[in-house]
Amino acid sequence: MEFYLLGVVGAYLLGSIPFGLVASRIFGKEDPRTHGSHNIGFTNALRVSGKKVGILTLIGDLGKGTVATVVAGLMGLPWLWILFIGFSVILGHVFSIFLRFKGGKGVATALGAIIGIHPLIGWLLVAIWLGAVWGFGYSSGGALLAFGAFPFLVYLLTSDFYFCLFSLGVMGIIFISHKENIHRLRQGTETKIRLPSN
Numbered sequence: 001m002e003f004y005l006l007g008v009v010g011a012y013l014l015g016s017i018p019f020g021l022v023a024s025r026i027f028g029k030e031d032p033r034t035h036g037s038h039n040i041g042f043t044n045a046l047r048v049s050g051k052k053v054g055i056l057t058l059i060g061d062l063g064k065g066t067v068a069t070v071v072a073g074l075m076g077l078p079w080l081w082i083l084f085i086g087f088s089v090i091l092g093h094v095f096s097i098f099l100r101f102k103g104g105k106g107v108a109t110a111l112g113a114i115i116g117i118h119p120l121i122g123w124l125l126v127a128i129w130l131g132a133v134w135g136f137g138y139s140s141g142g143a144l145l146a147f148g149a150f151p152f153l154v155y156l157l158t159s160d161f162y163f164c165l166f167s168l169g170v171m172g173i174i175f176i177s178h179k180e181n182i183h184r185l186r187q188g189t190e191t192k193i194r195l196p197s198n
Helices: 002-016 019-026 042-049 051-074 079-094 107-117 119-136 139-157 161-177 179-187
Strands: none
Touching (some): 019 042, 019 051, 042 051, 051 107, 079 107, 107 119, 107 139, 119 139, 139 179, 161 179
16 A cells, blocks of 8 residues: 555656746746746747747656556556556646646646556547647647546546546546636637747
8 A cells, every 4th residue: 555655646746847847947948937827838838938848848748647657557556546646647747846736737747647547548638639729729628628528538438437537537627727718718818829930
């Protein structure tokens, strides 16, 4: 039990690493927390700090989610504890201990964690997100659509009770972290994603 709990804590600390902030400092770019949505996630890092920082942020955030759940699986942890670890790494990103329990909105890290748990469902969510962003231009809208579909995909493809609970919990985190985006989408004032020139 202690070993499993250490895994959950380790996943939270891994999730807490603010790759958006680290990448912006490496390249001498503006802190993504100072403009836009004021968070360290991929979309805001891309908008505020440029393409290089945005891409590195996406790779880092996606990677930490994937690493946490893949390593848990390779170590032979029980299924329920793998889900706990996946949930913990997402919580770490959204409520980073290194940023006074503030962070990103959890999308890339959640996608990475899900890819590590169930690759088919994970990549289906990526496809939904990218398709919605390409079609409508709203990263937040794509995330909400993808994670709104998450519980249905889990039920249809696995019917696993604990995985269904996990999917509902993750969906809840994503929707709560996007509450301001939801308001702006309803008001028609949400900013579309655009590739910066630098």
